[in-house]
Amino acid sequence: MEDAKHLRLILRDFLTLNECKELEFIHKSSSTVGYRPNVFSTTLSHLIATNCPHFIIPFVPIRERLKEKVEEFFGCEYELFVEFTGLISWSKGASIGWHSDDNRPYLKQRDFTAVCYLNTYAKDFKGGLFHFQDGEPTTLVPKAGDVAIYTADSSNVHSVDEITEGERLTLTLWFSRDSTHDEDAKLISLLSENLLCSSNNVPGSKLPMLASSNMYWFSPEPVSNQQSGFNICCARIHLLGFDIYSSQEKSCFSDIMILMEPVKLARADELFEHEFANILHLLQVVQFYCWKASELLISCFETCKVIQLSQSQKENIIALKSFVLRDHQLVEMVFSCVSNRQKCQDSFDWAKFSAAISAWEDYTHKLHEELLLSLPYWRTERIIYSVPFKGS
Numbered sequence: 001m002e003d004a005k006h007l008r009l010i011l012r013d014f015l016t017l018n019e020c021k022e023l024e025f026i027h028k029s030s031s032t033v034g035y036r037p038n039v040f041s042t043t044l045s046h047l048i049a050t051n052c053p054h055f056i057i058p059f060v061p062i063r064e065r066l067k068e069k070v071e072e073f074f075g076c077e078y079e080l081f082v083e084f085t086g087l088i089s090w091s092k093g094a095s096i097g098w099h100s101d102d103n104r105p106y107l108k109q110r111d112f113t114a115v116c117y118l119n120t121y122a123k124d125f126k127g128g129l130f131h132f133q134d135g136e137p138t139t140l141v142p143k144a145g146d147v148a149i150y151t152a153d154s155s156n157v158h159s160v161d162e163i164t165e166g167e168r169l170t171l172t173l174w175f176s177r178d179s180t181h182d183e184d185a186k187l188i189s190l191l192s193e194n195l196l197c198s199s200n201n202v203p204g205s206k207l208p209m210l211a212s213s214n215m216y217w218f219s220p221e222p223v224s225n226q227q228s229g230f231n232i233c234c235a236r237i238h239l240l241g242f243d244i245y246s247s248q249e250k251s252c253f254s255d256i257m258i259l260m261e262p263v264k265l266a267r268a269d270e271l272f273e274h275e276f277a278n279i280l281h282l283l284q285v286v287q288f289y290c291w292k293a294s295e296l297l298i299s300c301f302e303t304c305k306v307i308q309l310s311q312s313q314k315e316n317i318i319a320l321k322s323f324v325l326r327d328h329q330l331v332e333m334v335f336s337c338v339s340n341r342q343k344c345q346d347s348f349d350w351a352k353f354s355a356a357i358s359a360w361e362d363y364t365h366k367l368h369e370e371l372l373l374s375l376p377y378w379r380t381e382r383i384i385y386s387v388p389f390k391g392s
């Protein structure tokens, strides 16, 4: 595994399965279309920009542990800065040929790479094997929890095979010796602006907010127009077996409206009466339900009003669907993932879904509290780290 010419380290089970699932939840509720065809990404600055700065908390201990490992392995204690942290998923058709990670003039600051696999080859996706051009090991088979660490230079030229099915998800970090590329400094400054704004500290303010609508629009390559393609938030909700209901008139449907206006959730012939602030809010709760379904406890205090859909409501759902998912075959092709769909359909229950809403609120609140407590320390130390609070 260790070769002086090709410095690399493979760590098995470095992340727990729950850490992988939590990051998957964050990605599937927050990702935008990525920088290359069929790639989706969630950056930490995007989480701040969309009013979800609290989602940074689950990354903190993982970043810290990874940085320690990288510093230890390459013998550069206290010298490194995280340059970039991102969740990246690749769907059918995505691949990358031989390259090193510092292979552009604007990427020269990258010294080391850490790729954490958050899901598993054959179980969650097909294709997507990782290869090093020279040295051992030659091929890595992604498995949830494993990490590959390597230098970003030309001694570690690598490639990833095309994804042929499902969605391959990683947490990717780059490290730099150059302090001017310190991601922490940028994030602390963004977080300070975001959280010092008093309106972000009132109850109910932890709802996600839209980034520009085209960041959620998937267009088939090379055509880049609104005639075909789909909204990725709506697609993820639909593929889990749900429908989206908006009380707006069909004639009012527009890209902005879809992302900004309140929506409700439907399934089969039933409409769940709870109103979600916007599509991102709905997507977050649906993804949270999928993550936590097996451990949600139904409380008898949970109110869950479900009504039968009227004919006009059904028509509204169909009209909305054809507006946001203009190319249905493409949705199936890009996001098809048999195991995921199964998971949410096996034992669906509205009472459990109501429980997910409360559990999501508690979860969000807890992360937000932790962020508010941590930020003053981060500002003082100028580094993002797990602040050891009493009792935690």
Ligand SMILES: O=C(O)CCC(=O)C(=O)O
Residues within 6 Å of the ligand: 096, 101, 115, 130, 158, 159, 160, 170, 172
């Ligand atoms: O996801 C991987 O296994 C590696 C991805 C990669 O090579 C890159 O993003 O530069």
Ligand SMILES: [Fe+2]
Residues within 6 Å of the ligand: 099, 100, 101, 158
């Ligand atoms: Fe790479």
